[in-house]
Amino acid sequence: RYLKHAGGTDGMNVPPAVVSTLSELGDRYLAAMELAGQYAYAGREWVVERVRQIVGGNVTDSVHNHHNYAWAENHHGRSVWVVRKGATPAFPGQRGFVGGSMGDDCVILRGVESERSEQLLYSTVHGAGRLFGRKDAIRRFPRVEMDAWLRRRGVMLLGGGVDESPMAYRRLDDVLVEHADTIAIEHRLTPFVVVMAGEGEVDPFKD
Numbered sequence: 587r588y589l590k591h592a593g594g595t596d597g598m599n600v601p602p603a604v605v606s607t608l609s610e611l612g613d614r615y616l617a618a619m620e621l622a623g624q625y626a627y628a629g630r631e632w633v634v635e636r637v638r639q640i641v642g643g644n645v646t647d648s649v650h651n652h653h654n655y656a657w658a659e660n661h662h663g664r665s666v667w668v669v670r671k672g673a674t675p676a677f678p679g680q681r682g683f684v685g686g687s688m689g690d691d692c693v694i695l696r697g698v699e700s701e702r703s704e705q706l707l708y709s710t711v712h713g714a715g716r717l718f719g720r721k722d723a724i725r726r727f728p729r730v731e732m733d734a735w736l737r738r739r740g741v742m743l744l745g746g747g748v749d750e751s752p753m754a755y756r757r758l759d760d761v762l763v764e765h766a767d768t769i770a771i772e773h774r775l776t777p778f779v780v781v782m783a784g785e786g787e788v789d790p791f792k793d
Contacts, residue, residue, distance in 0.1 A: 588615045607667070616656075623652055649694055651675065651682040653712035661707055668707050676710035676769055678703070684762070686714045688780040689739045689752035693762065694773040703768040710769050714758040723754035739777075746782035 589596060591611055594603025605612045627650060638645055653674045656667050674682050676697030685692045697708055718726060724747070732751040736743050739752075762771070783789065 673709045674712040677708040686758035687752035687755035692775045695769045714756045718754040720749035727751040745784040
């Protein structure tokens, strides 16, 4: 909606639509973005509590982090908007969660102070990142291959499709090595059950 009102064009290789944050449209966009962020935060809290009820456990730690979001920050003496597309903040001491594929470990990390951290505006990845897009993954990887990968890792999959196949993703450890001087790994989490929507599920809000 806001892209259309700003006169922009949808797509990957198109000119950016620029809107002043001091305009009514910019103000409305920022308000909507912040509301979406609060909605995402509440959604994560709801899921965690629902899973806690199912397994009968206790929440001993909680880590939240947004990605594909914009933050008003100060860097090098300037007030700027930092848009972290496919990335998340990692200021010194700030904790974050970074996922791999559904067949790989995930990590809880914290940002550290370094020259490179400052150059990256204190940002890090939010996931392992794809090698192949969803449509390409569907063409390349048969279901039996994905199921065999997950069996070798001891991961039970409920729902899901080959568009999320582990083979379509980079290995998270390879990605984190490139960021070794900007983050410190606190915990490594190994998946044993992955729950995703099945192929028959319809999401009217899917992008």
